[in-house]
Each structure stands twice: as C-alpha cells, then as structure tokens.
Amino acid sequence: MNDLKAIFKDTRQHLMTGVSYMIPFVVAGGILLALSVVFYGQAGVPPEGTWLFDLFMIGVKGFELMVPILAGFIAFSIAERPGIAPAAIGAFVANELGAGFLGAVIAGILGGVVVFYLKKIKVPAVFRSIMPIFVIPIIGTFITAGLMQWVIGAPIASITIGLTEWLQGLQSGSIVILAIIMGLMNAFDMGGPVNKVAFAFTIMAVSEGLYNIAGINAVGVCCPPIGMGLATLLAPKKYTVSEKEAGKASFLMGLVGITEGAIPFAAGDPLRVIPSIMVGAAAGCATAGLLGVQNMIAWSGLIVLPAVTGKLQYIIAIIVGSVVTALMVNLLKKPVQEKENEEIDENIGDELDLKFE
Amino acid sequence: MKIVAVTACPSGVAHTYMSAEALERAAKARGIEVKVETQGQIGIENRLSVEDIKDADVVILTKDIGLKETDRFKEKKIVKVGVSELVKKADQIVKKLEEMINK
Structure with a gap:
C-alpha cells in the first residue's frame, strides 16, 4: 500500500509528465486544423477531396491522438515504458464513450497503477522475458481498457457531459x-x-x-x-x-x-x-x-x-x-539605480526546506 | 565542491532552461563547479557524463515532471526542488547546499 501512496503523492508530477508529451500534439493538431479553415476562408470545414480537407484531417488526427498520448505518458511516469500501451488503449476506448480528457487522466493513472503492480509479480527466470513482451501488455491492457469500457468509462462520460452542459449554460x-x-x-x-x-x-x-x-x-x-x-x-x-x-x-x-x-x-x-x-x-x-x-x-x-x-x-x-x-x-514600481552586483540576502536561505533523499 | 543537476518542466521550453541558467549563475558566483543537464521538449541536452556524476557532491533534481534516466544517481546525495523555486531562489539553494555538504 505504501507504493500506492507514493504514486498518488506524486499525482501532479505524473499528470504534468503526460501534459508535457501531449503539448506538441495540441499545437500541431490545433494550428494545422485552424489553418485549413482559414485558407478555405468560409468559416467551415473544407469540402472533401481538396488538399485543404486533407490538411484539416491531419489536424483532426493530431487532436484525436492527444487523449491516448496524455494517458499513455501519465502511465509512463508511474510505471515507465510498459505503462504506455495499456493506458493509451484504455483512454482511446473511453474517449469513444465520450469520457474525453477526464477519461484520459483516469485511464492514465489506472493503467500506470495496474502495470506498476504487474511488474512486481515475481516469476521464474525462464518466464522473465515473457513478462514485458506478452503478459504485461496483454493483461495490463485487458484490465485497464476493460475497466474503462465496461465499468467506469460511462460514468466518466456522464461527468464530462454534465460539466460541458454546465459550462455551456453559464x-x-x-x-x-x-x-x-x-x-x-x-x-x-x-x-x-x-x-x-x-x-x-x-x-x-x-x-x-x-x-x-x-x-x-x-x-x-x-x-x-x-x-x-x-x-x-x-x-x-x-x-x-x-x-x-x-x-x-x-x-x-x-x-x-x-x-x-x-x-x-x-x-x-x-x-x-x-x-x-x-x-x-x-x-x-x-x-x-x-x-x-x-x-x-x-x-x-x-x-x-x-x-x-x-x-x-x-x-x-x-x-x-x-x-x-x-x-x-x-x-x-520605483525608478531603479543600476547595481553592479546584486546583494545576496544571507539569511533567506534558512527558510528553505532542503533535504537529502 | 561540485554540483550536478537535471532540470525539466511541463512545457519544456522555458522553466527548464531558466532554472539551469539560474543555477549555473548562482554556483559560479560562489566558485562552485556545476553542470546542468536539461530535459526539455527537444530532448536531453548537456548530458551528464559518468564522470560528472561520480565527481559530484550533490545532485539537484527538479520534481515537477518525471525525469529520464534517474537510475544514474543511485547512491548519490539527491535534493529535489521545484523548478520555479530553482529559478527564483538558486542563490539560496546553492548556499544552503554548501552548508549542508560542509557540515
């Protein structure tokens, strides 16, 4: 249980790791999508068959990938590389149900925790190479994506929809x-x-x-x-x-x-x-x-x-x-006098809470 | 004394590098050897070598997002700080570490 506590204590760090990997998808998808609409010039989706429509779709695909990437790298932060696939698939599945980003966050944490514990299972030496290649991806994804699909995906989707409606109604x-x-x-x-x-x-x-x-x-x-x-x-x-x-x-x-x-x-x-x-x-x-x-x-x-x-x-x-x-x-602000060397306040350092880990 | 550090932040374009600069400036002002690896959006830059890590008295790691390849610092003295804290208070952090190491 201490491991679980440690994981949740660093929740913010895990979420921010996910966000940091997602940002390029947000920018690439968003800007390309917007550019296609701008070049089309009629405030709508360009008609199919044009290169602008293709550009629009490139943007849309970038957007769609944000959800699994966010979840995958939240799990990556918790359980390293094996966490990515189960969480990304779980989030993708939940997104189809309408769970959106809230679903991605939950799938990311869930996938991370599931894989974290799967990695702890002790196996005989002969099976050691099978664990990361078969057992963890398959079982991890089955548990994570299964829970998202059959158990918690729909409730999360209804929260997302409720929040959206509330925001629209403001x-x-x-x-x-x-x-x-x-x-x-x-x-x-x-x-x-x-x-x-x-x-x-x-x-x-x-x-x-x-x-x-x-x-x-x-x-x-x-x-x-x-x-x-x-x-x-x-x-x-x-x-x-x-x-x-x-x-x-x-x-x-x-x-x-x-x-x-x-x-x-x-x-x-x-x-x-x-x-x-x-x-x-x-x-x-x-x-x-x-x-x-x-x-x-x-x-x-x-x-x-x-x-x-x-x-x-x-x-x-x-x-x-x-x-x-x-x-x-x-x-x-008051006018400044240029100082060559900033004085260091020698006493402030005492307030810092630094410790060796 | 020698300090090595790894910095990273969620967007990986600003705080990562500002905290690295702040730390380098603060350490140099005190005559302390320093090397800072940045793990930004572009990837790992100014990578710490095995010797750098071996020679270091203390390792500063930022704690805002997960860092890559932290196993390198097993058995080292590690201090974790927030990346914006490092930007703002690099001087005090270096001073405090100096006191802690020389104690």
Whole structure:
C-alpha cells in the first residue's frame, strides 16, 4: 500500500509528465486544423477531396491522438515504458464513450497503477522475458481498457457531459467570474503548475466544443508577457538594462503564447509584478468573456488569430489585459539605480526546506 | 565542491532552461563547479557524463515532471526542488547546499 501512496503523492508530477508529451500534439493538431479553415476562408470545414480537407484531417488526427498520448505518458511516469500501451488503449476506448480528457487522466493513472503492480509479480527466470513482451501488455491492457469500457468509462462520460452542459449554460455573469479565475490562475505562476491546470481545463473544453473557454484562456496566457514588455517601453526608467532586454523577449513570447516570458520580472520583484500580472490577466480574460471571444485551439498569442472568432474583440481583450498589467506594475514600481552586483540576502536561505533523499 | 543537476518542466521550453541558467549563475558566483543537464521538449541536452556524476557532491533534481534516466544517481546525495523555486531562489539553494555538504 505504501507504493500506492507514493504514486498518488506524486499525482501532479505524473499528470504534468503526460501534459508535457501531449503539448506538441495540441499545437500541431490545433494550428494545422485552424489553418485549413482559414485558407478555405468560409468559416467551415473544407469540402472533401481538396488538399485543404486533407490538411484539416491531419489536424483532426493530431487532436484525436492527444487523449491516448496524455494517458499513455501519465502511465509512463508511474510505471515507465510498459505503462504506455495499456493506458493509451484504455483512454482511446473511453474517449469513444465520450469520457474525453477526464477519461484520459483516469485511464492514465489506472493503467500506470495496474502495470506498476504487474511488474512486481515475481516469476521464474525462464518466464522473465515473457513478462514485458506478452503478459504485461496483454493483461495490463485487458484490465485497464476493460475497466474503462465496461465499468467506469460511462460514468466518466456522464461527468464530462454534465460539466460541458454546465459550462455551456453559464450566463454572462458567471462567465466573467470563470474568466477572472482563469486569468488569475494563468498569471499566478506564469506557466507553472497552476497555469497548466487552466491549460488542461482549456484543452478539455476545446475537445468538447466550448470555444469561448479557449478564447478566455488565450487572453490570460499572453497578457502577462505582453504586459510586462509594454511596461518596460512605457517606463524605461523603472527597469534595469537587462530587464529592458527581457522586456523585448517577453513581448515576443507573449505573441506566440508563452506566459513564461514574464518570469524574469517576477523573479526579480515578485511582490509588485505577480499581483499586477494577475489583475491584468483577469481583466483581459473578463473582457474576452464579456465580448464572447471564441478560439478553436487550446493555445494563445497572435499565432492563434486565424482560429479565433471575434478577432477584433480578441485583440481588444489582449490590449486591455496588457495595458492594465503595464499601468499597474509601473504604478507600483520605483525608478531603479543600476547595481553592479546584486546583494545576496544571507539569511533567506534558512527558510528553505532542503533535504537529502 | 561540485554540483550536478537535471532540470525539466511541463512545457519544456522555458522553466527548464531558466532554472539551469539560474543555477549555473548562482554556483559560479560562489566558485562552485556545476553542470546542468536539461530535459526539455527537444530532448536531453548537456548530458551528464559518468564522470560528472561520480565527481559530484550533490545532485539537484527538479520534481515537477518525471525525469529520464534517474537510475544514474543511485547512491548519490539527491535534493529535489521545484523548478520555479530553482529559478527564483538558486542563490539560496546553492548556499544552503554548501552548508549542508560542509557540515
């Protein structure tokens, strides 16, 4: 039982490993799908038989693979290579029932745990090579995919459908509250675990066809880096030379949807920067929610513009969020005197909880 | 003293490399030898060699996502830290490790 406890203690690590392998599928599938619709130019799926339709299908296939890849690599994180197949197949099966991303997460953990214990079974030396090649894939997949198909797949699907319906039914007031929360989460750790929870939620929403959630999230993701870049331009006296350089990079990272661009600023001055980007992102997200921005891809920045419905509103929301961020942080910041060597506070280290394992 | 480290983060494009840079800078400022392997979206870069690991007094591993090939560090002193903690507090972490090792 201690093993099981250890696995669940690291749940977040396992989920994030899955997400890290899934991201290229999200980007490739999403952007190619969006491009095909843009080139077609009539806000719909291109007709069959054209190369644009083929491109559309390439994107769709990339999307379909996200679910098994997520599950497979959650299980990979728990039970290494043998975990991948049972979990990926289990998630694929559950997805057919409508279990979506929630199903992928559960299939991933389930497959990982099942294989983790199958690997522990002691076998005589003659059978040792048979275990990883036949026994674990077959039994592991039978248990994982079987449970998903016959036992828990349908209940998970009904939760997913319920959540989707609830999100669809949200009135504009509630949408704004959801948008504010997503904005705060996006900015809080700039691409860290809290941000990735909002990201995972967005992927789920997109796969269920809730494009307004992705519209909101896209704004929240890019406001912190764009806002900080803008801030260095508006008040250059309040930033060091290296911060001004980081400002340009941050601006560009914002345009391609990478919140991490804002980190150099937050690392140097967290108490002023983090609240500012959180408020800015929340303002931008709320604007996007109110204006009904829709985004077909779970990604951010100007590169998703082709996939956005309400392009002008999307840009307005980004501008609102970025300007709020920049004005607030510049209001809070004082002019800097350039220091050659940053002084290290010799006492802070004592608060760190480090230990050898 | 020598520190080796492996860093990785969920998206594998930013925190992975920023934490590596922060650690390298912090260690060099204290005159400590350091080598950081990054396991980003692109794969393993600046891979730690067997000698690197053998010579190291301590191994820093980030704990946000599962790392590849961690069996290499069996029998070493390992410290696990969050990747954003390493970005923000590399100086303090290095200082603390120095105290812990020299104790």
